[in-house]
Amino acid sequence: MQMASPPSRPPRAIKPVDPITWRERLDEHGAIHGHHRHLDARHGALFTEDDDILLVSFEEAGAMRHSTTGLPAALQVAGREGWSQLCLYSEGDTFFRSDAVFAYFDALIDEGFFDRFDRVVFYGAGPAGYAAAAFSVAAPGATVVLIRPLATLEPARSEWDRRYPALRRTDFTRRFGYAPEMLEGAGEAFLIYDPEVALDATHASLFALPEENLLRCRRLGPAPERDLEKMGVLLPLLDAAGHGRLDARTFHRLYRKRLEYRPYLHRVLTRLRVEKRLGLGRHWANGVRDQLSTEAKQRASS
Structure with missing residues (x-):
């Protein structure tokens, strides 16, 4: 087996700031670079304006606070490439099922926000992958990159998935509801998952994507996004999507880093x-x- 040199290590996490101080810093960032919106007690949106490619990410606030910058992980790609970046963040796994989030996307649609960009990429993993698929309907023609997304937690469609018990009463039937249907207007969608994780594989099958857009990564387990980030694959994947170069061949070329x-x-x-x-x-x-x-x-x- 021929193996290459090890990838560079990811930035070391720092002690997180408290949520109030962190949001104040996001206010400062938004005032300078775009905008920061407090949507409700558990959700917010940070927009960093730059050129005519937009990377939209859905991220967990706690993970952002634990990072070296306190800013969205996707901003590492967007900032390096000079792209615009919109991050919707949540306190915990909410699946972004919030009237305030719905209203925020309604406002973006009404003002033609997404029409300002030549290319739009949506990204999310797990519950945030659900959100990336569901809200991509706001930007028809967008490229969507999903890692182990859930299709829904609606009991009638997913009674076999007993994860996230605190959200079992959340309404997944109304607006931006069933993620595979919301994905129908996307230009192209890619779904990354470990087929040996049975629940993730079942959700993946509900999206009914072309075979070449189902990107399997065996042995990575229930949170492949973490390993993909650590092995130096995740950010190049998003970079390729932003440049319109992501396909199965590109994924498998990057995924060879697992051998390191x-x-x-x-x-x-x-x-x-x-x-x-x-x-x-x-x-x-x-x-x-x-x-x-x-x-x-x-x-x-x-």
Whole structure:
């Protein structure tokens, strides 16, 4: 097994600021670069204005506060490329099912906000992936990048999914409701998931996307976005989407970085041992050993 040098490490998390101070900082950022809206007690929107490509992300506020900047993760891509960026954030997993969020998107649609941009990309993962798909209907023709999205939590359509019990009474039948239907106006949509996570695979099947747009990443588990970020794949994926270059071939080329990523290598080895595939396990272990030896030599020479 031929393996390349390890990817650069992601920025180290810092101690999060308190929510009030954090929102004040977002107010300052919005006043200078675009706008910051307090939508309700659990939701907000931060817009950073730049050129005519717009990256729309749905993110969790706690994760933003734990980051080195306190700003949206997607702004790392948009800022580097000079794109505009709109982040909808939530306190916890709300699926963004809020009248205030609905009203905010209504206002954007009424003012022709999305028409100002030559290209619009929506991104989200998990519950935020649901939101990215559902609200993409506000920008017909957008490119949508989803990681393990849920289609709905409406009991009639997803009684088999018992996750998020606190949201089981949330109404998923009214506006921006069933994510696969809201996705029908997208220019193109890509769905990334681990097919070995049964619930995520079932939700993925409900989106009924073309086979080449279902991007499978086995052995990454229930939160593949975290591993994709750590191995240096997630941000290049969004970059490719913003430039109109994302397709299955691009994904699989970037995803080869898993062969540099120790947690993935060890998960595969553990699985082979559990399945008692001893010969293949030895072959894989030799590859992992060679990779670690290469890393050690590179560190010693640097």
